[in-house]
Amino acid sequence: MASNIVVFVSLLWVLAAIGCAARSSCSSRKVDSVHDKKDLSSNGKVQIQHQPAKFGFRPWPKISDEAPSVDAFTESKAFEGSSPFVNMQYHMGPVLSPTIQVYITWYGNWKSEDKAIIKDFLLSISSPTELPSVQKWWSTITLYTDQTGRNITGSVNIAGEHLDQYSHGHSLTRLSVQKVLKAALKENNGTLSVNSHGGLYLILTAGDVIMQDFCRAVCGFHYFTFPSIVGYTLPYAWIGNSVKQCPEVCAYPFAIPDYMGATKPMKAPNGRIGVDGMISVIGHELSEISSNPLINAWYAGQDPTAPTEIADLCEGMYGSGAGGSYPGEVQTDGSGSSFNVRGINNRKFLVQWVWNPYLNACSGPNAIN
Numbered sequence: 447m448a449s450n451i452v453v454f455v456s457l458l459w460v461l462a463a464i465g466c467a468a469r470s471s472c473s474s475r476k477v478d479s480v481h482d483k484k485d486l487s488s489n490g491k492v493q494i495q496h497q498p499a500k501f502g503f504r505p506w507p508k509i510s511d512e513a514p515s516v517d518a519f520t521e522s523k524a525f526e527g528s529s530p531f532v533n534m535q536y537h538m539g540p541v542l543s544p545t546i547q548v549y550i551t552w553y554g555n556w557k558s559e560d561k562a563i564i565k566d567f568l569l570s571i572s573s574p575t576e577l578p579s580v581q582k583w584w585s586t587i588t589l590y591t592d593q594t595g596r597n598i599t600g601s602v603n604i605a606g607e608h609l610d611q612y613s614h615g616h617s618l619t620r621l622s623v624q625k626v627l628k629a630a631l632k633e634n635n636g637t638l639s640v641n642s643h644g645g646l647y648l649i650l651t652a653g654d655v656i657m658q659d660f661c662r663a664v665c666g667f668h669y670f671t672f673p674s675i676v677g678y679t680l681p682y683a684w685i686g687n688s689v690k691q692c693p694e695v696c697a698y699p700f701a702i703p704d705y706m707g708a709t710k711p712m713k714a715p716n717g718r719i720g721v722d723g724m725i726s727v728i729g730h731e732l733s734e735i736s737s738n739p740l741i742n743a744w745y746a747g748q749d750p751t752a753p754t755e756i757a758d759l760c761e762g763m764y765g766s767g768a769g770g771s772y773p774g775e776v777q778t779d780g781s782g783s784s785f786n787v788r789g790i791n792n793r794k795f796l797v798q799w800v801w802n803p804y805l806n807a808c809s810g811p812n813a814i815n
């Protein structure tokens with residue numbers, strides 16, 4: 447059954463990718479804050495879908511004459527708390543229970559100091575550090591299990607890195623990013639191993655790389671590769687550095703859109719707005735890949751082609767009291783930078799909360815009880 451769903455979803459996804467994959471980029475007038483939009487009707491056509499409730503927050507740009515719906519978001523102010531409307535369900539597919547081996551493709555020109563921030567974040571997941579820690583943040587994700595009772599792993603390594611100097615140009619699509627990953631594999635003269643037992647492939651694009659739907663509908667997305675393109679079914683995620691393209695969307699709250707008026711941006715904890723903003727998106731995608739790597743494990747909603755996953759529900763929530771455009775209570779350090787978790791090498795990060803299946807609410811290690 448699970449594999450049928452995968453085949454079904456893949457087919458729809460191919461159809462969608464050929465046409466236009468995301469609802470917001472194509473026709474939607476109502477911008478939704480869910481990260482990766484995969485709602486396709488059964489005939490493969492994209493349709494506008496209005497979710498019954500708004501979850502999370504990201505200041506997507508105005509794409510119609512309607513005013514940005516900041517007010518609509520602020521209505522959900524109390525949502526940090528539990529919700530009887532969310533029915534996070536397990537759909538019998540695998541989760542990432544073996545040690546996660548992260549394979550990174552750095553696409554485009556990346557500065558080593560920026561790479562170091564991202565690698566420190568990834569390596570902080572399984573390293574005990576001062577609280578509230580990245581490791582503690584991940585402990586909500588390890589609460590999810592598969593049908594054999596195995597938890598998502600708490601152990602995350604970086605298993606390989608590949609440098610790609612624009613092999614597929616400065617503008618990528620949801621399909622061409624799979625070709626980038628294919629070229630990164632050893633068997634295609636790249637440097638990364640094929641690992642379908644805990645392998646998780648990240649394609650991280652530099653600030654000058656354009657991606658289909660970036661800034662308009664997505665800041666990152668995850669899916670699995672098609673054997674017809676890559677040769678294997680591998681869970682992967684793309685996340686872009688938004689520093690030049692839309693920091694006020696994808697690096698919010700380190701940059702603020704004009705329409706939000708007097709709201710002041712937060713100071714980025716590593717002094718790099720684009721990369722500090724990426725950290726939360728990377729956290730979002732990692733937690734969703736781990737709990738739903740083949741889009742048949744943990745998600746809410748009836749429609750496997752438009753799953754609401756464990757991080758979608760909590761986007762934009764970084765601390766207690768979060769709701770609407772308010773990120774919640776977070777700490778500031780001596781220099782005035784905002785953060786909610788600590789990691790290795792004395793790093794600080796701001797990473798969104800994730801859905802806790804026991805609390806039936808978003809939770810994070812910096813919650814004030």
Ligand SMILES: *[C@@H]1O[C@H](CO)[C@@H](O)[C@H](O)[C@H]1NC(C)=O
Pocket residue numbers: 585588589590591597
């Ligand atoms: C594994 O999952 C079970 C069920 O959710 C949970 O009770 C347990 O605490 C989890 N273990 C870890 C290490 O997260």
Ligand SMILES: *[C@@H]1O[C@H](CO)[C@@H](O)[C@H](O)[C@H]1NC(C)=O
Pocket residue numbers: 633634635
């Ligand atoms: C890898 O490199 C070898 C030697 O240059 C070449 O013959 C082969 O076609 C390349 N393979 C791919 C998949 O690019």
